Amino acid sequence: MTALSFNLKQIGLIRSPYTNNAPYQPVDEDTGDFRIIVDPQYVGGLYKLAKFRYIYVIYFIDRISHKLSMETFPPWANGMKVGLFASRSPVRPNPIGLSVVRIKHITGCEIETSGLDVFDGTPLLDIKPYVKDLDAKTDANYGWIQEMADREHLLLHIKGIPHDY
Numbered sequence: 001m002t003a004l005s006f007n008l009k010q011i012g013l014i015r016s017p018y019t020n021n022a023p024y025q026p027v028d029e030d031t032g033d034f035r036i037i038v039d040p041q042y043v044g045g046l047y048k049l050a051k052f053r054y055i056y057v058i059y060f061i062d063r064i065s066h067k068l069s070m071e072t073f074p075p076w077a078n079g080m081k082v083g084l085f086a087s088r089s090p091v092r093p094n095p096i097g098l099s100v101v102r103i104k105h106i107t108g109c110e111i112e113t114s115g116l117d118v119f120d121g122t123p124l125l126d127i128k129p130y131v132k133d134l135d136a137k138t139d140a141n142y143g144w145i146q147e148m149a150d151r152e153h154l155l156l157h158i159k160g161i162p163h164d165y
């Protein structure tokens, strides 16, 4: 196979309170300024987006400092080793991030959202509506996370939810 290279365009940027330490995944009840700012030339693409409650935010994970490896050790998983593509690690051959967040308000080219798991200024690649039934799979499972002792506790870590133990 000849591997092709592609050019992607930044279409905006993401504002968040995080400069170097973000949650592992979006935290719905996170507080702070979370905004997606779309470049004015794409603002027409937001027409009717506010009708949806949730969106997929797709972005370029631009400040990776770790070396790429096909094996990864999720930081919350007690040393468990998994293949990169069985993980949500940000260190990937194509460092593209995907987060589902709730729309709070859309004003002009700015979308105020619930909590995001990205650093401030992360380049925006795309936005897509999250559609009930189309996107929520009722038979989804926990994959290898299912095999871990204390799964429910670990899921609180993944989701960045504060807890007492």
Ligand SMILES: C[S@@+](CC[C@H](N)C(=O)[O-])C[C@H]1O[C@@H](n2cnc3c(N)ncnc32)[C@H](O)[C@@H]1O
Pocket: 020, 021, 022, 023, 024, 025, 026, 060, 061, 062, 063, 064, 088, 089, 090, 096, 097, 098, 099, 117, 118, 119, 122, 123
């Ligand atoms: C585990 S990744 C998950 C990203 C996305 N929700 C996903 O599943 O594709 C989230 C982590 O990426 C890192 N991160 C966020 N924005 C980044 C950026 N612009 N450059 C480098 N690392 C970033 C933070 O350490 C954050 O905890």
